[in-house]
Amino acid sequence: MASSHETASASGTIQTNPLDLPEIRDLIAPFLGTRELASCSRVSRSWHASFQPHVWSELNLPLVNIDQLEDFRTSLQRNGHWVRRLRAAFMNYAQAMAHLQMALSSCRQLQQLRIIRRWDGVYEFGNTAVVFDPQYWQDLTALISQNPELKVIGFNLCCRVEFPATFWRAIANVPQIQTLSIHGAVINGQETEVVDAFLDACLAVESLHLDYTLFKEPIRSERWANCKRFPRLAILNFFGRTLLDMDFFAKCLAAPGLKRVRWSTEHSDKYLPSTMASQVSQHIVNARLGSLTGLELWDGMPFTDEDICAVLDSFTSPLIELSVSESGFGEMSLASLLRQPSLQNTTQNMLGQGESSTTLDVRYGQRAPHCTKLQIIDLTDCPDVTDEMAELIRESCPHLKTLFLK
Secondary structure (H helix, E strand, O other), X not given: OOOOOEEEOOOOOEEEOHHHOHHHHHHHHHHOOHHHHHHHHOOOHHHHHHHHHHHHOEXXXXXXXXXXXXXXHHHHHHHHHHOOEEEEEOOOHHHHHHHHHHHHHHOOOXXXXXXXXXXXXXXXXXXXXXXXXXXXHHHHHHHHHOOOOOOEEEEXXXXXXXXXXXXXXXXXXXXXXXXXXXXXXXXEOOOXXXXXXXXXXXXXXXXXXXXXXXXXXXXXXXHHHHOOXXXXXXXXXXXXXXXXHHHHHHHHHOOOOOOEEEEOOOOOOOOOOOHHHHHHHHHHHHHOOOOOOEEEEOOOOOOOHHHHHHHHHXXXXXXXXXXXXXXXXXXXXXXXXXXXXXXXXXXXXXXXXXXXXXXXXXXXXXXXXXXXXXXXXXXOXXXXXXXXXXXXXXXXXXXXXXXEOO
16 A cells, blocks of 8 residues: 555556655755744654754754753753754853853764854953853863864854963864854963964964954064964955054965955944054055955945055956945046056046056056956945946946946
8 A cells, every 4th residue: 555645646656755755855954944844853754854953953042941941951962963053142151051061962063153242241340351250161162172073163242252272272173164253352462372372273264254353462472473374264354453453464464375355343333543444455455465356345444545446456366356335446446446557547647646658557567457357346335436437347347247336
């Protein structure tokens, strides 16, 4: 007799429902929400085997009611081996500790770990750093160490926290780590062990995101002075405010395989001196980036037409993506974007700074214009961009897919 999922055809052959095939269920599962996955996992044993791993693949511990933690702990012990992406939070202190202790006992095949921004900490008098019980850091370090398949580690806080050396060292020792995203770290320069472990963690990753980070002066580590480049780094998302921040930014820009640079912050409420824009652009120019394909300069800083022009001129290969919204992007930047000496010369003559066409030809050399590769350009709310300039960009960029103007 045919099963409930099978039907007999007129010829007597049995036709199987496509959903009886595990391969089909595996294709469907990623598109279902948590409730749908849970319902599907209760249909039958075979469906349970297909859908249960997806039910538990992503675990958001902050959504678990504190009154249900003990009951949830039992379920996690049975299913923790399915968890690949884990989010834990600083909510109240006891709950934060409970999150890590539950994960420690059950999760050993994580690929992503994210700690998000809610907590109750103890504030040191006269210091913005938050101090946590050492046991918290021990548990967090142990969780990282017991998950060798981790590829992404993120720490997003609202306030600056002094991270211990053991935390950075645990990250550096993860064999498959690719992305490190830290918001709110304090690097105590007087503790050489902390600085060296931090550098080791940064050296291990391909994608580095540092925002709202504070390097405490003075930095006494010899490795800081001798660290010239990060050989694995391909993607850099950075924002800083001090000379030490800019020093570290310059070290990151020296990475030989750097593909994407994003100067941006999620903490736009902080005071930003206008002189920083020229410092940032000068560091990028000095790096002479030869493999960069994407650049984003945060619209909260007043990058001038001259800044953007110099940056675009410094790249030895064409960009694929450029984002300079709310900047001073104008005719000088456009000339550098298209690498058209005549247009650049005309623009600079208007400003009384004209160069000879011979000088400009030497300056551009045989470099391919950015327009030959550009696919995405964001010039949102750039006041000096005219309709004629926008049309010239569209005509000159054969691969352009998106041009943001307003």
